Amino acid sequence: MSLNLHDLRIWRGDRPLISLSRSVAKGEVLTLMGPSGCGKSTLLAGLIGALPPVFRMQGQIALNGRDITELPTHARRISILFQDDILFPHLSVGANLGFGLPRATRERARVVDAALEDAGLAGYADRDPATLSGGQRTRVALMRALLSEPEALLLDEPFAKLDSELRAAMRRFVFERARARALPVIMVTHDMEDATAAGGPIIALSSPREDLDD
Amino acid sequence: MGHTYIARAGFWAALICLSLPVLAGLAGVIGPAFGYLPALGGTEISLAPWQGLLAWPGLADAIRLSLVTGLLATALSLALTLLIVAAWQGTRSFLWVTRALAPLLALPHAAAAFGLAFLIAPSGWIARGLSPWATGWERPPDLLIVHDPLGLALVAGLVVKEVPFLLLMTLAALPQTDSLRSQLVARALGYGRVMGWMKAVAPRVIAQIRLPIYAVLAYSMSVVDVALILGPTRPPTLAVQILDWTTHPDLALRFQAAAGAVLQLGLVIAALGLWHGAERLIARQSQHWAAQGARGVALDRVLRPLGAGAALLIGVAVGLGLAGLLLWSFAGLWRFPALWPETLSLRIWTAQAATLWPVLGMTALIASGATLIALALSIAALQARPNPGRSAKALIYLPLIVPQIAFLPGLASFALMLGVDGTPTAVTLAHLVFVLPYVYLTLADPWRAWDTRAGLSAASLGARPMRVLWTIRLPMLTRALLVAAAVGFATSVAQYLPTLLIGAGRVTTVTTEAVALASSANRRLIGVWAVLQMALPMAVFALCLALPALLFRDRHGMRIG
Numbered sequence: 001m002s003l004n005l006h007d008l009r010i011w012r013g014d015r016p017l018i019s020l021s022r023s024v025a026k027g028e029v030l031t032l033m034g035p036s037g038c039g040k041s042t043l044l045a046g047l048i049g050a051l052p053p054v055f056r057m058q059g060q061i062a063l064n065g066r067d068i069t070e071l072p073t074h075a076r077r078i079s080i081l082f083q084d085d086i087l088f089p090h091l092s093v094g095a096n097l098g099f100g101l102p103r104a105t106r107e108r109a110r111v112v113d114a115a116l117e118d119a120g121l122a123g124y125a126d127r128d129p130a131t132l133s134g135g136q137r138t139r140v141a142l143m144r145a146l147l148s149e150p151e152a153l154l155l156d157e158p159f160a161k162l163d164s165e166l167r168a169a170m171r172r173f174v175f176e177r178a179r180a181r182a183l184p185v186i187m188v189t190h191d192m193e194d195a196t197a198a199g200g201p202i203i204a205l206s207s208p209r210e211d212l213d214d
Numbered sequence: 215m216g217h218t219y220i221a222r223a224g225f226w227a228a229l230i231c232l233s234l235p236v237l238a239g240l241a242g243v244i245g246p247a248f249g250y251l252p253a254l255g256g257t258e259i260s261l262a263p264w265q266g267l268l269a270w271p272g273l274a275d276a277i278r279l280s281l282v283t284g285l286l287a288t289a290l291s292l293a294l295t296l297l298i299v300a301a302w303q304g305t306r307s308f309l310w311v312t313r314a315l316a317p318l319l320a321l322p323h324a325a326a327a328f329g330l331a332f333l334i335a336p337s338g339w340i341a342r343g344l345s346p347w348a349t350g351w352e353r354p355p356d357l358l359i360v361h362d363p364l365g366l367a368l369v370a371g372l373v374v375k376e377v378p379f380l381l382l383m384t385l386a387a388l389p390q391t392d393s394l395r396s397q398l399v400a401r402a403l404g405y406g407r408v409m410g411w412m413k414a415v416a417p418r419v420i421a422q423i424r425l426p427i428y429a430v431l432a433y434s435m436s437v438v439d440v441a442l443i444l445g446p447t448r449p450p451t452l453a454v455q456i457l458d459w460t461t462h463p464d465l466a467l468r469f470q471a472a473a474g475a476v477l478q479l480g481l482v483i484a485a486l487g488l489w490h491g492a493e494r495l496i497a498r499q500s501q502h503w504a505a506q507g508a509r510g511v512a513l514d515r516v517l518r519p520l521g522a523g524a525a526l527l528i529g530v531a532v533g534l535g536l537a538g539l540l541l542w543s544f545a546g547l548w549r550f551p552a553l554w555p556e557t558l559s560l561r562i563w564t565a566q567a568a569t570l571w572p573v574l575g576m577t578a579l580i581a582s583g584a585t586l587i588a589l590a591l592s593i594a595a596l597q598a599r600p601n602p603g604r605s606a607k608a609l610i611y612l613p614l615i616v617p618q619i620a621f622l623p624g625l626a627s628f629a630l631m632l633g634v635d636g637t638p639t640a641v642t643l644a645h646l647v648f649v650l651p652y653v654y655l656t657l658a659d660p661w662r663a664w665d666t667r668a669g670l671s672a673a674s675l676g677a678r679p680m681r682v683l684w685t686i687r688l689p690m691l692t693r694a695l696l697v698a699a700a701v702g703f704a705t706s707v708a709q710y711l712p713t714l715l716i717g718a719g720r721v722t723t724v725t726t727e728a729v730a731l732a733s734s735a736n737r738r739l740i741g742v743w744a745v746l747q748m749a750l751p752m753a754v755f756a757l758c759l760a761l762p763a764l765l766f767r768d769r770h771g772m773r774i775g
Contacts, residue, residue, distance in 0.1 A: 050670050073673035074682075086671045089771030090689045099685070100675040130770030148675040 002026055003152045003184040008059035010039060010046055017055070018043050018205065024152075024184040029175065029198035032188045034205030040188040044154045047186070048080055049073045063151050079145035080154040081174075083161055085137040087129040093140055094125030100144040115143045119173075135166045142174055146181065153178050155187040159194060171197045217597075217679040224594020228650060231591065232609050235625055235647045236616050240479070242624025246472035253631070254465055263469035267477065270470075272449025279445070280452045280481055283365040283372070284435030285489070290369065291376035291430060294524045296419070298377075299384055300411035301514070301521035304394055311525050312385060318378040318532060320700065320755040322708035324729050325748040327371040327443040328740060329535020331360045332542065334367065337550055339538055345551035354550050361447050368445040372437065374528050376430045380423065386659060387422035391415055408517040409510025417500060420493070425607075429614040431489055432482045436617030439710035439725070442732045452478055453619045460623045460715070471623060479620040486615075536748060543741030562738045569727075570746065577707055577723040577750060580638055584645040585702035588653040589695065595654065596661045597683065610654060613647045618711045626715040636720035644712040645705075653702040660694035692765065692772070696758035704751035724750060 003024040010018040017039040024030045032040050046057045050073055061069045068076045087096050097112045105111060109125075116124050119139040129137065138158065145153065158174065159167045175198060178185050187198055195202050245251060249260035267273065302308040332338050337354035345351040360367050388394075393415045400410030420427070436453045445451050450458070452474060459471035542548075546557030563570075599606070625644065629635035664687065672682045688695065713726050728743035766772035 048670065048674050050673070072679075073670065074676050074678050076674070077676070078674060080670065080674045082667050082671070084667070086665070086667050087771075088668060088672075088686055088690070090692070090766060090769055099672065099677070102676065128769050128771070144675065150674075 004062040006060040011056045026182040027179045029185040029200035031195040031198050031202045038205045044156050048078050077151045079150035081158040083157045085141035093127045097144050100148040119143050138170050153183045153185045157189050221594045221598035224591050225598035228591040228595040236612050236621050239621030239625035242627045243472045243475045246469050247476040263473035266470040267473040275449050276452035279365050280435045283368050287369045287372035287434040288431040291373050294377050295380040297521040298525050300408045301518040315378050320704040320751040322747050323375050324439045325744045326375050327440045328744040329539050330371050332538040333535045335360050342551040363446050371440050371444040372434045383423045383426040387419050391418040405509050406511040406514040413504040425611040432615045435482050436619050439729045456619050475620045482617050539741045539744045542737045543745050562742050566742050580642045581703045581706035583642040584649040584706045585699050588650040588702050592654040592657050610651045622711050622715045629716050636718035641717045641721045644716040645709050649702045649705045652705045653698045656701045657698040693762040700755040700758035703754045707751045
């Protein structure tokens with residue numbers, strides 16, 4: 001049981017961009033590295049079902065045995081963290097977390113408070129997200145993603161905007177919690193330290209056509 | 215799935231709202247123009263309506279007025295707009311100009327025209343300020359300043375409202391033209407501010423705001439309410455004469471009115487063609503002009519103050535005009551050339567109180583209805599097609615480019631046949647035709663600028679598209695939605711012709727009340743209704759700007775700038 005990419009290919013127009021066949025086990029972090037424009041983020045967009053119309057995808061995505069290739073984003077149970085934390089600015093910290101929590105959850109306030117405590121942010125529920133520091137915002141974004149009970153987690157350069165000291169702490173925070181929940185994780189990054197800290201397999205992507213031109 | 219269907223249905227409903235009334239209205243005018251209107255006994259095709267139109271002695275003057283005032287007002291408005299932006303873009307003063315835009319845009323044309331009329335009339339503040347020491351006038355001179363036969367007052371009244379509109383459209387186009395950096399590059403090459411902008415940026419801006427310019431030209435050629443207030447009277451402009459025939463008790467004149475409406479449409483199409491041809495010619499010439507390398511550094515010394523002066527003059531003229539309207543509504547005895555009335559009283563306001571509230575209520579009801587429908591349709595259309603194709607974009611401008619006087623009489627005939635004329639619902643739907651384009655255009659840019667990753671985040675957390683729309687996208691766009699609502703409300707309040715023709719005289723708003731007084735000499739009464747006409751949209755605008763600040767007072771990320 002894991003995240004399986006069967007012979008996944010993405011084209012931009014007629015130009016092949018990415019070709020990947022790979023399985024990510026529970027608790028494993030697969031790191032994708034490569035120059036800008038090689039299609040790393042495009043792959044993540046394809047995995048959550050939000051590929052821009054200029055791209056075309058073939059192949060199959062299976063998550064814990066479910067074929068999710070044709071499912072809409074909201075039904076895939078894959079969470080994503082972007083470089084910017086994308087906390088909803090009109091909602092309080094608590095309401096952001098509540099947004100992620102499935103509708104049927106009982107004692108919502110208690111679950112939210114527990115998540116905040118786990119993130120070292122006890123008592124922050126009523127705060128305006130704009131008043132939080134970068135590290136705090138990343139933690140809230142991760143907790144929101146985890147509360148939605150995803151079956152896989154995607155990381156799109158999530159630490160790129162943090163300074164180097166904070167970055168190590170945030171990596172630990174994110175990877176520990178993903179592992180504890182046995183989530184398959186795919187991370188896209190520019191940073192070799194991110195890749196080594198993840199401790200999983202690393203795939204270097206390249207843009208084949210440009211390479212030939214060099 | 216349901217979400218997609220609703221959005222798509224909204225998109226098509228919006229397209230129908232924009233095109234069907236215009237096309238049906240035109241059809242309803244072309245028939246009678248050639249004698250066909252069974253309801254009035256016209257069952258045979260004939261040229262009699264055109265013979266009647268040609269027999270009208272004022273026709274030549276009316277055609278000339280329509281062409282000259284329309285082209286002059288448009289050329290002047292565009293020139294001033296470009297000059298103001300070229301001379302002052304990127305400066306602190308320019309920020310002030312952009313801040314003054316919202317209230318100027320919310321102001322109905324008719325209210326601005328009344329204010330200007332009060333200001334420049336022989337008994338207005340300008341004449342009073344100069345009398346008797348400079349002019350020797352002890353009583354208001356017998357001069358035809360307002361309603362002048364050349365239509366210059368009409369042109370002025372159009373320019374003070376069209377410059378703010380074109381400025382807004384230019385501001386929206388500037389980011390796509392990379393104007394600040396282009397101007398900087400030109401200045402680094404030794405060009406003056408204005409010359410550099412005109413050569414490097416203006417051609418791109420003009421291409422971007424082509425449809426708004428066409429709308430200004432069509433509107434200026436065929437406007438009715440401003441022409442009734444400021445335009446010539448003997449003969450009046452063609453559009454005013456068409457309205458006169460359309461609403462005349464002698465129903466036989468309807469045929470002639472329809473012929474006039476078709477002529478007006480033809481004139482607008484001809485003028486648009488003329489403008490387009492001139493634009494292409496100038497564009498070709500401007501290549502040589504730009505390549506010749508004249509730097510025009512010294513021109514800045516003249517053109518920058520000129521641009522500032524134009525912006526200031528428009529602001530002051532409108533501001534003083536509105537102040538004059540307000541003062542007249544409270545004025546007791548006010549002799550010439552005194553600058554201030556001898557007594558102030560609430561007499562007129564109290565006398566109007568009984569009619570005032572129901573009319574205000576009806577105005578607000580129609581405006582709110584049209585605005586809410588327009589918002590819903592715009593949101594659905596933007597959800598379904600965030601970036602519509604060229605033809606859909608052109609369709610948005612259709613009701614703004616086809617003259618109102620050319621198709622509303624036809625639409626009114628259909629309303630009469632369906633038995634819905636004179637109902638507030640029919641008037642609301644008629645307003646929707648003109649409110650929808652403005653609401654859509656105001657909302658579209660912030661809608662597209664929204665960070666779609668917020669929607670992706672929400673969807674990856676398990677939220678369906680409908681929930682993403684209602685709990686994330688719409689709340690995050692609260693400010694833009696409210697601004698669009700304020701624009702829609704102001705557009706509806708300002709509508710004169712749709713209210714008059716579809717309302718069949720049985721639905722009155724502050725605008726029909728105010729414009730109906732245009733030919734009267736009762737300044738105090740005009741003052742009351744014109745003040746209401748300006749106060750209502752302004753109040754809604756202020757509310758819509760204040761509300762987000764209140765709603766999101768604890769949410770720093772929802773503030774702008």
